[in-house]
Amino acid sequence: MRIAGIDVHLHWTFWLVPVCLVCNIFGFGEQVWFVTGVSLFLLLNLSFCVLLHELGHALVARRFGATTKDIIIAPFGGLARLTGMPKNPGQEFLISFAGPAVNLVIALLFAAGIIFAGGSLIPPSVFESLNQLPLILLWINLVLFLLNLIPAFPMDGGRMLRSILARRMSYLQATVIAGRVGQFTALFFSFYVALEQQFLLLPVGIFLFLSAQFELNRVRASEVNELERDSAEADSAER
Ligand SMILES: [Zn+2]
Structure with a gap:
């Protein structure tokens, strides 16, 4: 897959996820298809947010003359392989911050939408319906933002x-x-x-x-x- 002229690959560990889910099938009894479906659906959404995060790094890096060899997406994270990184501290800071900044922007957009629709921002403890998706994506992106600032x-x-x-x-x-x-x-x-x-x-x-x-x-x-x-x-x- 190519996005904005950058090759995007799935890491081989990504294919372990369906395998792990199938192994889990025996543990959930009657709810098995619901739990499996929801897990896969959330993982796809998480991976899409990770992809946007990596594209944030790659596009800002391109602006400063670095090239992105490729972007690798793993089950719970990603990596933009950059070459020719500038040895300029200010530019390196901006390239590093661009990824988390993307997650912060997504989180703020979802928060604004939820508040506008009159919903609550408190994270749900269980996934019950698709209506909760914006709220879950808000929290996933907030956590991605904070984790990456460590x-x-x-x-x-x-x-x-x-x-x-x-x-x-x-x-x-x-x-x-x-x-x-x-x-x-x-x-x-x-x-x-x-x-x-x-x-x-x-x-x-x-x-x-x-x-x-x-x-x-x-x-x-x-x-x-x-x-x-x-x-x-x-x-x-x-x-
Ligand atoms: Zn990053």
Whole structure:
């Protein structure tokens, strides 16, 4: 699928969702088709909001001269693979903020519509009818907005923090500090979910911790490459 000239792919884990739902079928008795249908329907809506979020990053990045290799949509998140990212902190901040900003705008539009129609903004505890869809999408987008502002790589908030720090220090130093903040947040999250015995969320904490380290290693490696290239250029200039 191509949108605005950008390839959009579904990650293979996306196809695990129908499989998991089918495995769940035995647990819901008579309500099985309703629960399965509603789950799939909400997942499709969530994925569409994630796609708009990633397009937000991609289109602002394009404005600053970066290109988007592709957009990958996974069951509960997405990734816009950007190349030629500007090393300008202000532009990096705007590219990182563009994704969450899309979710905030969607949430505000739904909130305005619901208030205009005289409805309540309190989140529903169970999905009962399609009429609740705008309210659910409002809350999904609000949660996507807030989650992405958490200053932890690979959340957008981690990149925003780095671009703020990079105004006062080197890009590498800013990445180190933002990475450590991200890892601290991931550790705190992991301890919290372990204490609450929410062990299914533990892999999320570990994933966040490792992602911060991965980003740090990536930036370190590219800085070393640049230094080597600079010194090679200096060598050839001397000759
Ligand atoms: Zn994002």
